Amino acid sequence: MGFSISSADARALRLMAFDVDGVMTDGRLHYGPDGETLKVFHVHDGHGLKKLAASGVTLAIITGRDTPMVARRARELGIEHVIQGREDKAEALAALAASLGVSAEETGYVGDDEPDVGALRWARIAFAPANAQACAREAAGHITGARGGEGAVREICDALLTLRETP
Template sequence: MSLQISSVDAQNLRLMAFDVDGVMTDGRLYFTPEGEYLKVFNTLDGHGIKKLAASGVTLAIITGRNTPMVAKRAADLGIEHVIQGREDKGVALAALAEELGIQARETGYAGDDEPDVSALQWAQLSFAPANAHACAREAADHVTVARGGEGAVREICDAIISHRSRA
């Protein structure tokens, strides 16, 4: 089953931003005995992100945490725009879009919890993973079949790419 999004929205999309915890990961944090923590990223999602970038969409990460592993993952995927340590994600998304000369109607966002709601509402095309908090699922235009960290990002990317090619 694939997401049924508007081909017009997909074709107009110039910027797609993703939250990290609960979207690009399953939301769990793994702590070492030294108190450091690890995140686990899905390689299928990574490939989807690379394909979406190749289709001409600018990619961004907006996350509430500030960690070197997010910067590393973004660099590995070629994501230039990484905004960390921001709880005001709608404000961060709008500011990034303005900086890039992109309007809300050309912007997409994927998030899974309360800090994401303003960004989900601001973007023209918004997504929440299947296991997102109810507030994010209600704010999003589309809810994936896959859970965060388990292919939700790939599902989003594939749907956008598929609908971009139809327009």
Template sequence: MTLGIKPEQALRLRLMAFDVDGVMTDGRLYYGPDGEMLKTFNTLDGHGLKKLAASGVTLAIITGRDSAMVARRARDLGIEHVIQGREDKGVALSALAQQLGLSAGEIGYMGDDEPDVPALEWAGLGFAPANAHAAARSAAGTVTEARGGEGAVREVCDSLLRLREGQ
């Protein structure tokens, strides 16, 4: 399955950016007894991200929260562009594109909630997990079968890779 993406869109892709909560995680936040916040990441998603990066697509994270866990996960996956604490995700994505010399048609974004809508609408490819808020699902060109934190990122990565490899 290729999620309705055209091969030429996948081949043009140079940057794929992701929200974290509700996309790379299931959106739940766990607080420990000392007030520390914990997130759970899916290893299948992580492998998909590494494969997509190995294919030549630059990866980025744009998230509304500041989290040491996100910085750590990005380091573990080799994601160098990590933008945290930004609710203006469309502006953040556009600024990153300008910094990298890319146009909207060369960029994909995956988000799950209202703050992601401007980025989803601006990017050439927009993705939302199955359990995303209706506004994000509507703004995204593609909605995955998998839920956020349960393989939605991997589904997007695998679909892009199949198209980029001509399968």
């Protein structure tokens, strides 16, 4: 799927933040017999994230839930900036960017629902998965062909990497 992002904007990208439920996962919560919550992540997305980080983009996770599975997945992927339990994702994203010396024009965000709208509007480059809620799709401007948890993150990473390499 093609996105209408300029190669200059993609090359200027220094921080890319992702919501988890509905973006890195399919949004469903699975409860085990002892009440634990289980999340399913796609390995293709993980590989795309590693490639994007290797290109010099700092990765972050900003999520409203606070679960050990997110921290574990972030460690596996080498994502240092993990903000959990935050409902105001725009405030969290802006604060993280400021702490890293990154402007909104150098920031991207991926979200899928109402709590993500502020962050989607704040970031220069904003994406929503194909199955995101209408409010997130409208705020994002760039919609993936893939659904959350089913390759949307990889699609975004691959597109950004291609654009970063385009003169």
